Amino acid sequence: MNxxxxxxxxxxxxxxDGFVVVxxxxxxxxxxxxxxxxxxxxxxxxxxxxxxGALAKSPAAREAAQALVSLAALxxxxxxxxxxxxxxxxxxxxxxxxxxxxxWLVPWHQDLTITVNREHALPGFSxxxxxEGLWHTQPxxxxxxRIVALRLHLDDCPETHxxxxxxxxxxxxxxxxxxxTTRVAREPAVTVPAERxxxxxxxPLILHSSGRSESPTHRRVLHIEYSDARLPAPLEWSA
Numbered sequence: 001m002n003x004x005x006x007x008x009x010x011x012x013x014x015x016x017d018g019f020v021v022v023x024x025x026x027x028x029x030x031x032x033x034x035x036x037x038x039x040x041x042x043x044x045x046x047x048x049x050x051x052x053g054a055l056a057k058s059p060a061a062r063e064a065a066q067a068l069v070s071l072a073a074l075x076x077x078x079x080x081x082x083x084x085x086x087x088x089x090x091x092x093x094x095x096x097x098x099x100x101x102x103x104w105l106v107p108w109h110q111d112l113t114i115t116v117n118r119e120h121a122l123p124g125f126s127x128x129x130x131x132e133g134l135w136h137t138q139p140x141x142x143x144x145x146r147i148v149a150l151r152l153h154l155d156d157c158p159e160t161h162x163x164x165x166x167x168x169x170x171x172x173x174x175x176x177x178x179x180x181t182t183r184v185a186r187e188p189a190v191t192v193p194a195e196r197x198x199x200x201x202x203x204p205l206i207l208h209s210s211g212r213s214e215s216p217t218h219r220r221v222l223h224i225e226y227s228d229a230r231l232p233a234p235l236e237w238s239a
Contacts, residue, residue, distance in 0.1 A: 159191045
């Protein structure tokens with residue numbers, strides 16, 4: 001999928017606010033295929049609300065992720081840089097859903113972990129843990145700054161459906177302490193609704209939360225993270 005050359009507005013808006021809503025440009029049949037894989041994996045794994053490692057488990061999710069990589073490069077500001085743009089890759093994929101049976105709220109937080117191929121002691125990498133067969137770690141700030149998450153909405157998500165709530169610009173403050181998180185969470189925030197087929201792109205560093213859905217219908221999202229950062233050996237990205 002080809003996106004127009006960066007005019008500055010989209011990239012600048014994302015850099016300033018830490019989020020932006022855009023059309024995915026994906027066909028309805030592609031989104032239906034992603035939903036079908038989501039249903040299959042939920043049934044197979046017995047999970048009501050999430051499937052981790054979606055890019056390894058879902059061919060449709062991988063196809064969508066590949067189609068959206070140029071958008072990720074555009075938002076990271078590397079679309080015009082042949083070297084870094086070619087290094088932009090999908091690094092994590094997760095399915096999320098909110099229904100009557102699985103309807104949770106998420107407190108204010110930043111997304112500070114990445115998934116890698118193995119555990120290895122390296123300066124700046126901390127909070128190691130293994131979850132569902134994947135190694136998670138918190139990398140140094142420069143790595144987190146080179147990540148963009150594209151949340152592909154598989155259903156309409158108005159404000160009442162547990163839409164994401166963000167504090168604009170908070171991604172530019174680095175990694176927040178518990179005290180700083182409490183303070184920043186009191187600042188003006190916005191709820192970001194999205195329609196089926198739209199993408200809510202967010203920086204993992206933006207302070208965000210979400211409430212419970214007030215609707216019994218699905219609120220399915222394919223959350224795909226991309227990065228053009230290089231990890232120090234022997235670490236490698238593990239989607």
